[in-house]
Amino acid sequence: MFSLFLEQLLNGLQSGVMLFLMASGLTLVFGVMGLINLAHGSLYMIGAFACAAVAAWTGSFWLGLVASLMAAAIAGALVEMLIIRRLYNRDHLDQVLATFALILIFSEGTRWIFGSFPLFLSVPDFLTGTVILPGGSQYPLFRLAIIVAGLAVAVGLFLLIGKTRLGIRIRAGEADRGMIAALGVDIDRLYTIVFALGAALAGLAGAFVGTTQSVQVGMGEPVLILAFVVIVIGGIGSIKGALVGSLLVGFTDTMGRFLLPHAFATFLDPSSATAIGSALASMLIYIVMALVLFLRPSGLFGATS
Amino acid sequence: MKGIKTTIAAAAALLAAGAAQAEPVKVGMITTLSGGGAGLGIDARDGFMLAVKQANNPDLEVVIEDDQRKPDIAVQLADKMIQQDKVDVLTGIIWSNLAMAVVPSAVAQDKFYLSVNAAPSQLAGKGCNKNYFSVSYQNDNLHEAAGGYASSAGYNSAFILAPNYPAGKDSLSGFKRFFLGDITDEVYTKLGQTDYAAEIAQIRASGAESVFFFLPGGMGIAFMKQYAQSGVDIPLIGPAFSMDQGILGAVGDDALGFKNTSNWSKDIDNATNKAFVETFQAEYGRLPSLYASYGFDTANLLLSAMDKASVSDADAFRDALRAADFNSVRGKFIFGPNQHPIQDIYVREVVKEGDVLTNKIIGTALTDHSDAYASECSM
Numbered sequence: 001m002f003s004l005f006l007e008q009l010l011n012g013l014q015s016g017v018m019l020f021l022m023a024s025g026l027t028l029v030f031g032v033m034g035l036i037n038l039a040h041g042s043l044y045m046i047g048a049f050a051c052a053a054v055a056a057w058t059g060s061f062w063l064g065l066v067a068s069l070m071a072a073a074i075a076g077a078l079v080e081m082l083i084i085r086r087l088y089n090r091d092h093l094d095q096v097l098a099t100f101a102l103i104l105i106f107s108e109g110t111r112w113i114f115g116s117f118p119l120f121l122s123v124p125d126f127l128t129g130t131v132i133l134p135g136g137s138q139y140p141l142f143r144l145a146i147i148v149a150g151l152a153v154a155v156g157l158f159l160l161i162g163k164t165r166l167g168i169r170i171r172a173g174e175a176d177r178g179m180i181a182a183l184g185v186d187i188d189r190l191y192t193i194v195f196a197l198g199a200a201l202a203g204l205a206g207a208f209v210g211t212t213q214s215v216q217v218g219m220g221e222p223v224l225i226l227a228f229v230v231i232v233i234g235g236i237g238s239i240k241g242a243l244v245g246s247l248l249v250g251f252t253d254t255m256g257r258f259l260l261p262h263a264f265a266t267f268l269d270p271s272s273a274t275a276i277g278s279a280l281a282s283m284l285i286y287i288v289m290a291l292v293l294f295l296r297p298s299g300l301f302g303a304t305s
Numbered sequence: 306m307k308g309i310k311t312t313i314a315a316a317a318a319l320l321a322a323g324a325a326q327a328e329p330v331k332v333g334m335i336t337t338l339s340g341g342g343a344g345l346g347i348d349a350r351d352g353f354m355l356a357v358k359q360a361n362n363p364d365l366e367v368v369i370e371d372d373q374r375k376p377d378i379a380v381q382l383a384d385k386m387i388q389q390d391k392v393d394v395l396t397g398i399i400w401s402n403l404a405m406a407v408v409p410s411a412v413a414q415d416k417f418y419l420s421v422n423a424a425p426s427q428l429a430g431k432g433c434n435k436n437y438f439s440v441s442y443q444n445d446n447l448h449e450a451a452g453g454y455a456s457s458a459g460y461n462s463a464f465i466l467a468p469n470y471p472a473g474k475d476s477l478s479g480f481k482r483f484f485l486g487d488i489t490d491e492v493y494t495k496l497g498q499t500d501y502a503a504e505i506a507q508i509r510a511s512g513a514e515s516v517f518f519f520l521p522g523g524m525g526i527a528f529m530k531q532y533a534q535s536g537v538d539i540p541l542i543g544p545a546f547s548m549d550q551g552i553l554g555a556v557g558d559d560a561l562g563f564k565n566t567s568n569w570s571k572d573i574d575n576a577t578n579k580a581f582v583e584t585f586q587a588e589y590g591r592l593p594s595l596y597a598s599y600g601f602d603t604a605n606l607l608l609s610a611m612d613k614a615s616v617s618d619a620d621a622f623r624d625a626l627r628a629a630d631f632n633s634v635r636g637k638f639i640f641g642p643n644q645h646p647i648q649d650i651y652v653r654e655v656v657k658e659g660d661v662l663t664n665k666i667i668g669t670a671l672t673d674h675s676d677a678y679a680s681e682c683s684m
Contacts (some may be wrong), residue, residue: 130536300510
């Protein structure tokens with residue numbers, strides 16, 4: 001039981017870390033530019049497709065990973081310069097409509113290029129296999145590698161925001177857009193960089209997740225919903241909130257799916273325990289979100305307005 | 306003068322009769338063409354349209370719309386097709402939750418519904434309808450065969466897993482109906498779930514001798530890849546949906562050796578099937594999946610009924626459908642009393658033919674198999 005519990009904790013951590021890669025970009029874009037970007041899931045899909053296509057073409061997973069970062073960042077920068085830039089001064093409804101249209105364009109565009117059937121993408125040879133956990137259970141090496149890579153990106157992001165000149169500008173942009181423009185910072189360029197950075201993180205998450213799941217059109221939307229739940233829980237615009245929210249959602253979802261049916265089985269017959277437990281497990285993160293919003297309406301680390 | 310009148314009247318009567326004979330049939334196809342389940346709908350549509358193209362019958366008109374795997378959209382499309390397009394026959398739905406939303410109201414409005422895939426238990430038993438035909442199977446069928454196969458393969462226990470929607474429930478009850486061993490765990494996942502780490506950890510801890518999973522489309526790809534990475538080596542069994550032709554390529558060599566049950570396979574030995582596999586491959590550049598075979602059979606069933614009766618004479622048309630007088634890619638094809646097929650179900654294994662992964666029949670699990678609900682149906 002201990003080793004199963006430990007394995008589930010790691011699964012929760014892994015799912016949380018991947019969510020953080022998605023949510024951090026989403027929350028940065030919202031915090032700095034005040035933009036709701038529904039097309040963030042499409043950038044995740046672009047990352048996965050770029051990784052699968054390049055890995056199949058060159059035979060190298062690493063080139064695929066680089067391609068996923070580049071493709072998503074380039075797509076992000078182009079979208080920002082061509083479309084998103086016109087939306088900053090519009091209200092949120094216009095932004096939602098325009099970025100929803102982008103989802104449809106990206107999905108159909110991807111279908112047009114790659115077809116409707118899922119692509120093949122597999123774990124590189126030296127990351128296949130399992131490691132032995134304390135307690136004797138096995139854990140897939142690749143999932144462990146994802147956790148390490150995701151945590152490394154998180155640390156890098158905190159250093160970038162906290163310690164570098166670009167980070168100062170990003171934080172200043174969040175605090176007062178008008179003032180930093182008046183101080184001579186090229187705000188257009190800053191916005192493009194932030195958007196491309198968020199897109200690259202989403203693309204990286206797409207490549208990692210695509211390796212363990214299926215690379216197909218429409219893969220971005222379910223993750224996008226979870227990423228929105230994360231930033232609402234964490235507080236919109238807060239990177240720290242995105243990290244805490246991601247881990248909370250990752251653990252809640254994994255542990256809920258694992259423990260709830262068992263918990264109901266203690267006082268119900270097995271088949272209704274499974275049915276009720278699994279139904280409730282799929283709602284659990286939304287229940288957590290509702291509770292958080294009830295106690296802290298602007299999220300765990302949101303600025304109180 | 307009188308002679309001319311009678312001649313005209315006779316001519317008019319002849320024309321009218323001719324018109325009745327060649328009365329056009331309008332088909333509304335609602336299927337999943339975008340999003341995560343698109344591969345399944347596209348295969349069913351392509352199979353259907355291949356048969357339509359081969360028949361080249363000018364009286365058959367097909368309207369195709371995308372339901373995006375959303376029940377509300379499917380209902381809107383059905384309303385539009387019935388009221389605006391005035392279709393006579395509806396078909397195409399892949400997912401059972403969508404079928405439950407559309408079929409009962411469509412057949413109540415005297416439209417025919419021919420299922421290319423989804424066949425929930427609710428529509429096979431007490432909820433059966435004279436205007437509803439399932440060309441594919443009854444949902445439980447392939448899973449029942451898997452349960453029977455698991456027992457005959459000597460497995461004494463199984464961990465069973467399916468998505469939480471009508472077909473998922475039919476799946477697990479079908480498996481349990483024919484499996485003689487113990488069920489260690491019964492797990493329902495969210496429809497569309499793509500991360501199975503939590504479930505695979507439970508499989509590892511369960512100590513079961515076999516794992517039965519029903520996860521169609523992208524869900525199956527995700528599960529198979531993660532299962533292969535996890536190092537768990539309990540043998541997997543599933544229905545063909547968990548490993549159809551459309552998803553084998555995305556899973557890769559990890560799928561080799563996987564045993565799955567199906568009522569269709571590309572190596573069923575009959576002329577119709579051979580021609581179907583060849584022409585499908587020539588037309589679309591890929592191997593057909595079982596969904597494509599159901600689409601193909603459904604169109605041919607409809608065409609056979611059109612040859613015999615006019616759709617405006619609902620009773621005659623229904624009898625023509627019931628007769629199922631067409632060459633099925635499955636060989637023989639007969640409808641049972643609840644208008645679901647009585648058929649053989651095979652066990653297949655994933656093999657590699659050259660560079661292409663595909664399924665090969667290794668045995669027959671159930672012969673002339675009907676379904677568990679037929680006796681509850683009264684028509």
